[in-house]
Structures are given as C-alpha cells and as structure tokens.
Amino acid sequence: MAVISQNLSPIVATPSFPILSNQNEHKTITESSSLAVSLKNCKTITELEQLHCHMTKQGLNRDHSAMCKFMSACTEMGTFDSLNYARKAFEQFKEDGDTSGSSFMYNCLIRGCSSLGLCDEAILIYNHMVDMGIAPDKYTFPFFLSACSKIAAFSEGVQVHSAILKMGFEDVYTQNSLIYFYTECGEVVCGRKVFDEMRERNVVTWTSLICGYARMGFAKEAVDLFFEMVKEGIRPNSVTLVCVISACAKLRDLELGERVCGYIEESGGVKANAQMLSALVDMYMKCGATDAAKQLFDECVDKNLVLCNTIMSNYVQTGLAKEALAILDEFPAQRLRPDRVTVLSAISACAQLGSILWGKCCHGYVLRNGLECWDSVSNALIDMYMKCCKQEMACKIFDHMTNKTVVSWNSLIAGLIRNGDIDSAWKIFNKMPESDSVSWNTMISGLVQESMFKEATELFRVMRSKGIKADRVTMVSIASACGYLGALDLAKWIYAYIEKNEIHCDIRLGTALVDMFARCGDPSSAMHIFNKMEKRDVSAWTVAIGAMAINGNGNQAIALFNQMLKQGVKPDGVVFVRLLAACSHGGLIEEGRYLFRSMTGIHGISPQIIHYGCMVDLLGRAGLFEEALDIIKSMPMEPNDVIWSSLLAACRMHQNVDMAAYAAQRIRELAPERTGVHVLLSNIYASAGKWTDVANVRLELKEKGARKVPGSSSIEINGKIHEFTSGDESHPEMSQIALMLEEMNCKVRDAGHVPDLANVLLYVDEQEREYLLSRHSEKLALAFGLISTGPGTPIRVVKNLRICSDCHSFAKLVSKIYNREIIMRDNNRFHLFRRGTCSCNDYW
DNA sequence: GTAGGGTTAG
Numbered sequence: 001m002a003v004i005s006q007n008l009s010p011i012v013a014t015p016s017f018p019i020l021s022n023q024n025e026h027k028t029i030t031e032s033s034s035l036a037v038s039l040k041n042c043k044t045i046t047e048l049e050q051l052h053c054h055m056t057k058q059g060l061n062r063d064h065s066a067m068c069k070f071m072s073a074c075t076e077m078g079t080f081d082s083l084n085y086a087r088k089a090f091e092q093f094k095e096d097g098d099t100s101g102s103s104f105m106y107n108c109l110i111r112g113c114s115s116l117g118l119c120d121e122a123i124l125i126y127n128h129m130v131d132m133g134i135a136p137d138k139y140t141f142p143f144f145l146s147a148c149s150k151i152a153a154f155s156e157g158v159q160v161h162s163a164i165l166k167m168g169f170e171d172v173y174t175q176n177s178l179i180y181f182y183t184e185c186g187e188v189v190c191g192r193k194v195f196d197e198m199r200e201r202n203v204v205t206w207t208s209l210i211c212g213y214a215r216m217g218f219a220k221e222a223v224d225l226f227f228e229m230v231k232e233g234i235r236p237n238s239v240t241l242v243c244v245i246s247a248c249a250k251l252r253d254l255e256l257g258e259r260v261c262g263y264i265e266e267s268g269g270v271k272a273n274a275q276m277l278s279a280l281v282d283m284y285m286k287c288g289a290t291d292a293a294k295q296l297f298d299e300c301v302d303k304n305l306v307l308c309n310t311i312m313s314n315y316v317q318t319g320l321a322k323e324a325l326a327i328l329d330e331f332p333a334q335r336l337r338p339d340r341v342t343v344l345s346a347i348s349a350c351a352q353l354g355s356i357l358w359g360k361c362c363h364g365y366v367l368r369n370g371l372e373c374w375d376s377v378s379n380a381l382i383d384m385y386m387k388c389c390k391q392e393m394a395c396k397i398f399d400h401m402t403n404k405t406v407v408s409w410n411s412l413i414a415g416l417i418r419n420g421d422i423d424s425a426w427k428i429f430n431k432m433p434e435s436d437s438v439s440w441n442t443m444i445s446g447l448v449q450e451s452m453f454k455e456a457t458e459l460f461r462v463m464r465s466k467g468i469k470a471d472r473v474t475m476v477s478i479a480s481a482c483g484y485l486g487a488l489d490l491a492k493w494i495y496a497y498i499e500k501n502e503i504h505c506d507i508r509l510g511t512a513l514v515d516m517f518a519r520c521g522d523p524s525s526a527m528h529i530f531n532k533m534e535k536r537d538v539s540a541w542t543v544a545i546g547a548m549a550i551n552g553n554g555n556q557a558i559a560l561f562n563q564m565l566k567q568g569v570k571p572d573g574v575v576f577v578r579l580l581a582a583c584s585h586g587g588l589i590e591e592g593r594y595l596f597r598s599m600t601g602i603h604g605i606s607p608q609i610i611h612y613g614c615m616v617d618l619l620g621r622a623g624l625f626e627e628a629l630d631i632i633k634s635m636p637m638e639p640n641d642v643i644w645s646s647l648l649a650a651c652r653m654h655q656n657v658d659m660a661a662y663a664a665q666r667i668r669e670l671a672p673e674r675t676g677v678h679v680l681l682s683n684i685y686a687s688a689g690k691w692t693d694v695a696n697v698r699l700e701l702k703e704k705g706a707r708k709v710p711g712s713s714s715i716e717i718n719g720k721i722h723e724f725t726s727g728d729e730s731h732p733e734m735s736q737i738a739l740m741l742e743e744m745n746c747k748v749r750d751a752g753h754v755p756d757l758a759n760v761l762l763y764v765d766e767q768e769r770e771y772l773l774s775r776h777s778e779k780l781a782l783a784f785g786l787i788s789t790g791p792g793t794p795i796r797v798v799k800n801l802r803i804c805s806d807c808h809s810f811a812k813l814v815s816k817i818y819n820r821e822i823i824m825r826d827n828n829r830f831h832l833f834r835r836g837t838c839s840c841n842d843y844w
Numbered sequence: 845g846t847a848g849g850g851t852t853a854g
Contacts, residue, residue, distance in 0.1 A: 111845075142846045176846045207847045242848045278849040309850040344851050351852095380852045410853040417854095441854040473854055 035066055039073035045081040048074060052089055061089070062097050068104050075112040083112040100132040107139045114147035122147035123156055136163070138171050145177040149184040157181045176204050183212025207240040214247040222247040223256055230263065238273050245279040254287035278310045285314035303334045305342070312345040321349035325358065338365065340374045347377070351384035359384045379407045386415025410438050417446035440468055445477040453481040454721060457490065470501070472509050479512040483519035486798030486825050487716040491520045495529075507533065511540045518547030521796060521823045521830050538564075538572050546578045551830045552840050554586020558595075571603050573611070580614035584621060585829050585840070592618045609635070613642050620650025625659060641671035657685070713777035713799045717788045724780040727772060733784070740783040745774055748813040756806035778807045778824065786818060794821040802826050812836050 035055075042048045052061070052070060060066040067089070074086030087109060094101050106129040113122035126144050129136065136144075141164055148157035157178075164174060175198050182191035195201070195209050206229040213222035226244040229236065236244070241264060248257035261280070264272070272280075277300060284293035297303070297311050308327055315324035324345055331338060338346065343366055350359035363381060371377050378401050385394035398404065398412055409432045416425040429435070429443050440463045447456035460478050463470065470478075475498055482490045495513060498505060505513070510533040517526035526547040533540060541564040548557035561579055565571070576599055583592030596615055599605045612635050619628040628647060632639050644666040651660035685693040714723040724731065731737060755770050778799050785795035803811075803826040815822045816836035824831045832839035 107845085139845055146846075173846050178846095180847065202846095204847050209847095211847060237847095239848045246849070275849050280849095282849070306850050311850090313850060339850095341851050348852070374851090376852050378852090383852065405852095407853050412853090414853055436853095438854045443854090445854065471854095477854090 035060070035069055039069055042073060042077070045077070045079065045085065048077065048082060048085060052085070061093060064097075064102065067093050068102070068108075071105055071108040075108045075115075078112075078115060080116060083109075083116060083118075086112060100134055103129070103134055103137045103140060106134060107137070107143055110140065110147065111143040114143055114150070117150065119147040119151040119153065123153060126160075136167075138169050138174060141169065141174045142177040145174075145181040149181045152185050154185045154187075157185065170199070172198070172200055172202055172205065176202075176208050179205065179208040179212065183209065183216060186216060188212055188216050188218060201234075203234055203237055203240060206234055207236070207243060210240060210247070211243040214243055214250065217250075219247040219250040223251070223260075226260070235267070238271075238276055242275050242279045245276070245283050249279070249283035249286040252287050254284075254289055257283045257287055274304050274307065278304075278307045281307065282310050282314060285311065285318065290318065290320075303330060303336070305336050305339060308334075308336060309339075309341045309345065312342065312349075316345050316348045316352065319352065321352040324349040325353075340371050340377055343371055343377055344380050347380040347384045351380075351387040354388050356385075356388040356390060359388055375401065375403060375405050375408065379405065379411050382408060382411040383415065386411065386418065389419065391415070391419060406432070406434055406436050406439065409435070410442055413439065413446075414442045417442065417449070422446055422450050422452075435468070437468055437471055437474065441471070441473045441477065444474060444481075448477050448481045448484075451484070453484045456481040457485070470497075470503070472503055472506060475503055476509050476512045479509070479516040483512075483516040485714065485716070485721060486520050486796065487721055488520040488522055488796055489716055489719055491516050491522065491525075493719075495525070505529075505533075507535050507537060507540060511543050514540065514547060515543040518543060518550055519825070521551070521825060521832075523547045523551050523553070536564075536567075536569065538569055538575055541569060542575045542578055545575060545582065549578050549582030549585060549829070550825075551832075552585045554582045554588040554591065557582035557586075558588070558591055561595075571605070573605055573608055576605065576607075577610055577614060580611060580618060584614060584618040587622065587841075589618065589622050589624070609637055609640060609643070612639070613646050616643055617646040617650070620647050621653060623650070623654045625650070625654075625656060639666070641667045644670070711777045711799065711801050711804075713781040713797050715781045715785050715795070715797050717785070722781070722784060724777045724784070726777045727775045728777065728780065731780075731784070733787070736787055737780060737783045740787050741774060741779060744779075744783060744786075744810075744814060744817075747817050748810055751813050751817060753809060753813055756804075756809070773806055776804060776807050778803060779810065782811065782814060782822065785822075786814075786820070792819065794823060796823045797825070799824065799826045802828060803831060808838065808842070812838055 038051055042051060055061050055066060055070065071086045071090060074082040074089075090101060090105055090109065093099070093105075106125060109125050110122045110129075113119065113125060122144065126136070126140070129140075141160060144160060145157055147153070148160070161178060161181075164178070175194055178194045179191045182188070182194065191209060191212050195205065198205060206225065210222045210225050210229070213219070213225060223244060226236070226240065226247075229240075241260070244260055245257065248254075248260060277296065281293045281296050284290070284296065293311065293314070297307065300307065308330065312324045312327045315321070315327070328338070328342075328346065330336075343362060347359065347362045347366075350356075350362055362384075366372050366377055366381065372381075378397055381397050382394045385391070385397065394412065394415060398408055401408055409428065413425045413428055416422075416428065425443065425446055429439065432439060440459070444456050444459050444463070447453075447459060457478065460470070460474065463474070475494065479491075479494055482494055494516070497503075498509070498513075503509070510529060514526045514530045514533075517523070517529065527544065530536070530540065530544045530547075541560065545557045545560050545564075548554070548560060557579060561571070561575070564575075576595065579595055580592055583589070583595065592615070596607065596611065599607055599611065612631060615631050616628045619625075619631065625647075628650070632643060632647070635643075644663045648660055648663040648667065651657070651663060682697040685697065710725045712723055712725045714721050716722075722731065755773050778797055781797045782795065785797065789795065803824060808831070811822050811824060811831070811833045813836065814820070815833035819835075822831075822833040824833065829840065
C-alpha cells in the first residue's frame with residue numbers, strides 16, 4: 001500500500017516520442033489504433049509518462065476510451081511505478097471530467113493491485129467503486145477474487161459471491177475464480193459445490209479444482225479428478241499436468257505418476273514445457289526414482305533456474321548433499337545465476353556435510369549479492385554454522401538480523417540442543433517473543449534426548465495449556481518419553497489424546513506408540529496398534545519384535561520375524577539385535593544360533609560387534625562358556641568391553657569365578673573408566689565368599705574415586721510419577737512407607753525368605769547390609785505402590801538398572817502374600833510377578 | 845479476465 005501512494009518522480013518533458021517522431025509529426029494520435037500501437041511499444045515508465053503527456057496535449061486525457069487503453073497499458077507493465085501512474089492519471093481524469101469513472105478503469109486498478117500483491121488495496125478499490133455507485137461487471141469479479149484468494153480474505157470473497165448470485169453472473173470465468181478462491185481459503189467443499197453446480201465447465205474449471213485439492217493436501221482426490229476429467233473428454237493442458245504431477249509427487253506414488261506420464265505420451269498433444277519438466281523431475285525425486293529424475297535433468301539442453309533449484313532441493317532433502325552441490329557446476333554453461341532459492345539449498349547441503357569451507361563460500365556469495373536480507377537465507381546460515389559447530393558465527397548472524405522470525409529462534413535453539421547445551425536452549429526458549437509448534441517440539445525432543453523425561457512431559461502439559469497444537473512430531477517425542485518412564489496410565493492417555501485430536505498416525509508415530517506400549521508392559525496394546533498400521537517398515541517390525549523380546553516371549557518374536565520376511569520386508573542389523581535378545585531372554589539357544597548363522601548365510605548381513613555381544617550373552621546365560629569363548633575368538637574384530645561384560649554377567653549367574661576374573665581383567669584393560677565392572681566382580685566374589693578379593697576390588701574402586709550409578713525406581717500413581725533412589729528417605733509419605741516395608745519384611749521372612757546379602761557391595765557389617773538391602777529402590781517403590789492402590793490393583797515399577805536377585809525373590813513372595821500382580825521393568829526386560837512366580841522363570 | 849514448478853527450523 002505504501003508503495004502505491006508514494007510520490008512519483010518528476011516527469012521529464014521531451015518534445016516527442018518514438019512512434020510519432022517519424023514523418024507525420026502533424027498527425028495526432030486521434031486514431032485509436034495508433035494510440036494502441038504507441039502504448040504497446042512503451043517499455044519503461046518514462047515512456048508511459050511521456051505518452052500521457054502527449055495525450056494530455058491532445059485532450060485525450062479526458063477521452064474515456066483513450067484513458068481506458070492507457071490504464072490498461074499501465075497495468076500490463078506490472079510495476080509499482082506504472083500502477084501508481086495509472087492511479088494518478090485516473091484521479092485526474094475523474095476530476096477534470098467530473099465523472100466517477102467506469103468499471104473498466106476500476107477493473108484495471110484492481111487487477112494491477114492484485115497482481116502486484118497489493119491485495120488489501122485491491123479490496124479497498126473495489127469497495128470504493130461500489131460506494132461510487134459503479135456496478136461491477138463480469139470482469140471485476142475474477143480480479144477481485146484473485147486478490148481475496150491471495151490473502152485468504154474469506155468474508156470479503158463470500159460477500160462478493162452472494163453479490164454474484166444476485167446479479168446472476170454465471171459465466172465460466174467468474175465461477176472458476178470462485179472455485180480457486182474457496183480452495184485457496186481452505187474451503188475445498190465450497191469450491192466443489194460451485195464446481196458441481198456449474199452448467200458449463202472448461203479445462204480451467206477442472207484444473208482449478210484439481211490444483212485446489214492438491215494444494216490443500218487432498219492429492220489423491222486431485223489425481224482422481226484428473227482421470228475423471230480425461231474420461232469426460234476434456235483435454236488437459238500443461239497447467240493441469242503440472243498440478244496433477246505435483247499431486248503424484250505429494251503422494252510419493254510413482255505408479256500413479258507414471259500413469260499420468262503414460263497418458264501424456266499416449267495423447268501426444270501436450271508438449272512438455274519447462275514447468276512440466278520441473279514438475280516431473282520433482283515427482284521422480286520425491287518418489288525415490290532418482291535415476292529417472294537425473295536422466296530427465298541431464299537430457300534437458302536449456303535448463304532454467306527453477307529446474308536446477310528443483311533437483312538441488314530434492315537432492316538435499318534426500319540427503320544427497322554432494323550431488324546437490326554438483327548441480328552448481330552446471331550454472332555457468334547455462335548462463336544461470338544462483339538466486340535465493342538456490343542458495344538456500346546450497347547452504348543446507350553444506351550444513352548436511354558439515355563443510356564449513358563450502359559453507360563460508362555460500363556465505364560470501366550471499367553477502368556479495370545482498371541475499372542476506374531474505375530472512376530464510378539468514379536462517380539457513382544460522383542452521384549451517386550451528387551444524388558446523390561454529391556457534392559464535394551463528395549467533396553473530398542471529399544478532400545482526402533486523403527482523404528475526406520464529407524460524408531464526410528455532411534454528412538457534414535446535415543448534416544449541418544438538419551441541420549439547422540444553423541449558424542455553426532453555427533460556428533462549430523462554431526469551432522467545434513468539435513460539436510455534438516447532439519451537440516446542442524442538443525443546444521437548446531435546447529434553448527427551450537428554451533423558452529428562454519428566455521435564456519433557458511437563459513441558460508438553462505447558463504447551464497444551466498455552467493452546468499450542470500438538471502434532472505428530474510432538475507425539476513421537478512424548479511417546480518416547482513415556483516409554484522410558486514406563487508410565488502406562490500416561491501411555492493410555494497419550495493414545496486417547498492422539499485419537500481425540502485426530503493426529504494422523506503415520507509410520508513413525510505408529511512405531512513410537514508400539515514401542516511406548518511395549519516399554520510400559522502392555523504388549524497387547526502394542527500389537528493392537530501395530531496391526532492397525534497402514535504401512536510397516538523394518539523399524540516398525542523391530543519395535544514389535546522388541547515388544548515380544550522385552551516380555552521374554554521369544555517364540556512370538558521369532559514368529560513375527562518370519563511374518564515380516566513373508567511380507568517381503570528386508571531385515572537389517574537392528575532387527576537381529578532384538579531377535580537375539582528375545583532368544584536370550586527366552587532361553588532359545590538353538591533358535592538363537594540359527595538366526596545368528598542366517599544373518600550371513602541367508603540375509604547377507606555381516607554381524608557387527610553388538611551381534612557377537614548378543615550371542616555371548618545368549619550362550620553365557622545358558623552356561624555354555626566354551627561356546628561363548630569360541631564365538632569371541634571367531635570375531636573378525638577385537639572384542640570390546642561390552643563383550644567381556646556380557647561374559648562377566650554370565651559368570652555371575654553361574655558362579656564361574658575364574659572366568660569372571662579373566663573377563664574383568666580384559667575390561668580393565670579396554671575400558672578402565674567402567675566402574676560397573678568392579679561392582680559386578682565384587683558381587684561375584686561376595687557370592688563365592690571370597691571376601692579378600694571383594695576388599696581388593698573395593699580398594700581399587702576407591703582409588704579411582706568412582707561411585708556406582710545409584711539405583712532408582714519409579715512408580716506412577718494417579719498420573720504422577722514418584723521416583724525412589726536406594727536408601728532415599730525424602731518422600732513425603734516416608735513414615736508410612738517405612739511401616740509398610742517393615743510389615744513386608746516380616747511377612748516374607750515368615751514365608752522363608754533369606755536376604756541375599758551378596759547384593760550389597762558396601763563393606764559394612766551384616767546388620768547394616770541387611771538394612772541397606774531392605775531399602776533398595778525397587779522395594780521402596782513396591783511398598784509405596786501397596787499403600788497407594790486398592791487391593792488387587794496391579795503394581796507397575798520401572799527400574800533404571802538390572803533388578804537385583806534379592807529384590808527379585810522378594811517381589812515373588814510379595815505378589816503371593818499380598819495377592820497382587822507386580823510388573824517390574826528393569827533395563828533389560830519385564831518381570832511379571834504373579835502368585836509367587838516370575839514370568840522370566842528366574843532367568844534374566 | 846480465471847488455474848501452474850523450486851524456499852530455512854523440530
């Protein structure tokens with residue numbers, strides 16, 4: 001608006017202008033054809049001004065027909081200056097001729113404003129026209145509706161629609177514009193209604209609705225409508241095809257895309273233009289047919305900027321950053337200059353590669369060409385410098401930005417979190433002038449990455465209280481946090497929330513939900529969601545198999561795996577980790593051996609060190625030490641501390657003291673910082689009664705100044721998560737908990753339980769050790785669960801470490817004595833205690 | 845006169 005009302009530069013008066021300066025100087029431009037030619041030849045605003053000057057001399061500035069032609073020419077020039085001039089000339093015309101002007105003149109101005117994006121201005125001019133008592137004609141509405149569409153001025157458009165109905169305009173142009181207006185405002189159904197009620201439709205009618213559907217995310221409907229159109233015998237043009245091809249790209253549906261291409265070839269009528277080529281390249285890239293896209297691109301002899309930008313941005317989005325940058329080499333030969341879109345992709349590619357060298361080059365180009373004024377470009381630079389670990393540079397760009405957008409803040413926060421500085425990210429997040437769902441999602445997923453699960457769920461609560469809509473990304477993070485917390489009530493709430501808010505459950509969210517329920521000890525809900533998923537990739541199958549593994553259901557895990565193979569999903573290394581773990585927990589030795597062999601033999605996956613670790617675990621647990629050692633010896637890589645730790649854990653289970661010492665020695669050499677080893681080893685010595693060795697290990701531990709990771713258990717009561725650490729007395733209801741513990745201890749002792757003191761590492765007297773043992777975090781949580789829930793309610797406890805053997809036999813007895821199901825998750829699997837037994841069959 | 849391709853952060 002400001003642009004159009006600014007002062008014009010003074011008109012430079014020149015005696016004549018090109019078209020009239022030939023032989024017939026005396027001849028005036030009275031003939032309309034002559035004026036039309038003169039106008040058509042005007043290339044600059046100065047020439048227009050000169051022409052208007054000349055018209056004034058001839059008195060034509062008061063001639064309605066001449067002025068219409070003049071204003072039309074101004075509009076067609078399409079610059080702010082020409083539009084301004086048209087407006088000024090129009091004002092003068094009205095004043096001099098004492099007239100209100102005509103609808104044609106108003107149409108010119110509305111059209112000019114709309115095409116320059118001055119849509120508010122276009123609406124004002126329309127209103128002014130109506131106020132002046134000038135009736136709009138059938139040309140007015142398309143221009144006006146186009147302006148309304150661009151700024152989604154819904155009520156203005158609807159008002160005009162009723163005016164159109166009253167005036168009885170039923171021409172196809174107006175109706176087409178209405179379809180476009182409604183779809184652009186997100187009211188596809190209204191657009192469809194206009195379409196359905198039309199008596200006569202042309203290719204633009206169909207195309208408008210097809211594009212409307214595609215733009216609003218109804219890509220499937222767009223493609224269906226296209227085929228319906230073809231069936232009706234309407235020939236699509238290049239615009240239609242661009243739309244429908246881009247709809248196929250949105251659907252990531254190559255088959256459909258190729259069907260459309262097949263139609264184009266069959267009909268032979270539509271010649272592929274540059275826009276269609278770009279749309280095709282985009283479609284092939286998005287559908288994963290990179291080679292087809294590249295071939296089309298390479299075959300094109302006169303590549304334009306959009307085509308290059310299309311392939312570049314797609315390369316970046318597919319993670320092919322090098323290929324994206326290689327497209328830049330084509331630019332000089334095609335006489336192309338990178339624009340802001342090109343630069344955006346290039347910077348993004350550098351960020352992906354972590355290439356500060358190329359990144360600085362891009363930055364230089366941006367500065368030399370004044371592109372930093374585009375905030376998207378500056379935002380991309382912030383992201384790039386953050387990803388290249390140049391935090392200072394990123395902050396400098398951020399500080400220098402005159403209008404920081406929410407994306408600038410988001411990029412900064414995401415960068416800080418990526419670089420591990422969650423505290424600074426928190427501070428900046430709280431200082432943001434405005435935030436959107438991405439800001440919250442970034443922060444929540446950052447907290448999850450930092451294992452701050454309770455904080456993540458709390459922030460999610462705040463997010464909702466501020467009225468920020470949670471989306472798929474939010475829910476993936478929250479589901480993951482909930483899974484780690486093992487909070488089943490929260491899990492159920494999350495699932496209900498997703499259903500209630502109709503958050504689309506795609507493959508990623510589905511996978512996250514399956515994993516969440518699996519970790520919360522609800523495998524049937526996990527499988528329910530898994531079975532409902534539309535598509536399942538190897539990750540989805542992996543979490544489902546994991547759901548079986550964590551509950552010790554080895555056979556079902558294997559059954560799922562076979563089902564996966566049957567459906568043609570290619571296994572990867574990760575799924576074998578879960579499978580082997582499932583075999584290990586279920587004691588399925590033979591099956592484990594077979595699966596391990598099938599990795600190389602059938603699926604062509606070479607085992608990584610983690611798979612060897614699984615095998616050592618599997619064999620070690622079964623007491624097959626010789627075979628476990630053979631596996632270690634057969635490894636193509638050096639065994640690491642994890643491998644020896646698996647063996648050490650098995651030694652503990654089977655009281656194999658000699659091999660334990662050997663394994664512990666290997667771990668000391670490989671990872672002297674691992675203090676957990678000392679704990680394990682000390683436990684093994686303690687169980688074997690080798691107290692001198694226990695003392696030695698303890699001494700060594702003391703010298704290193706290391707401490708055991710404190711055990712912690714949590715329990716969810718009425719949606720609140722209570723956390724207990726070993727020996728912790730800080731809980732507000734500690735006195736009742738202590739009383740309950742005492743009662744439990746008495747009852748289990750009466751039932752024949754003898755405390756397994758080997759589980760206490762500290763070198764203290766027996767009585768003290770017994771006390772410490774009775775205050776293990778899982779026992780505290782259990783006692784709290786018993787006093788906080790009604791009789792018969794299952795109790796769910798989540799522990800951060802492996803459950804200790806004393807607590808395990810304690811829990812078995814508690815489940816019997818108090819007639820409760822106890823579901824306890826440790827860092828490895830679930831234990832379901834029921835009527836005095838555990839689902840792990842004491843094998844964990 | 846109406847319809848169209850490439851754009852940063854989670």
